[in-house]
Amino acid sequence: MSYGLGLAACCIIASSCGSHEGYAGLTKTRAMNAAEAEIAKNDYGGNRPYFHGSIWSDAVRRTRSPAGNRAWLIKFYDAQLLRTRCAYAWHLKVTHTLEVSCKSTQLGAGVPSDGTPPP
Secondary structure (H helix, E strand, O other): OOOHHHHHHHHHHHHHOOOOOOOOOOOOOHHHHHHHHHHHHHHHHHHHHHHHHHEEEEEEEEEOOOOOOOEEEEEEOOOOOEEEEEEEEEEOOEEEEEEEEHOEEEOOOOOOOOOOOOO
16 A cells, blocks of 8 residues: 555656646747747748757746746757847747847847857
């Protein structure tokens, strides 16, 4: 009997720890995919493989959208177009994205750094 309760407790803890599903209704990966689709649609006519080949670095943070909703803020540096692109992503019944000027966000207009300079 206690084995079953222990297993149930482990399952509950495992499902709640380390998951950002509850933040803005999306995991970090789903938020990045939604932002990527929006930016690829606007910059590359939806050609995501070309978008992937052009991205040098990215940054992600949990924040609030301009309307005050909980949202992920995703920033990509596009080495092909030599510019940064930012979008908010959140889920309320359906997934929403909003592309915005990076300079108006908490991540700023600069290139997200992974420690190596852009080409």
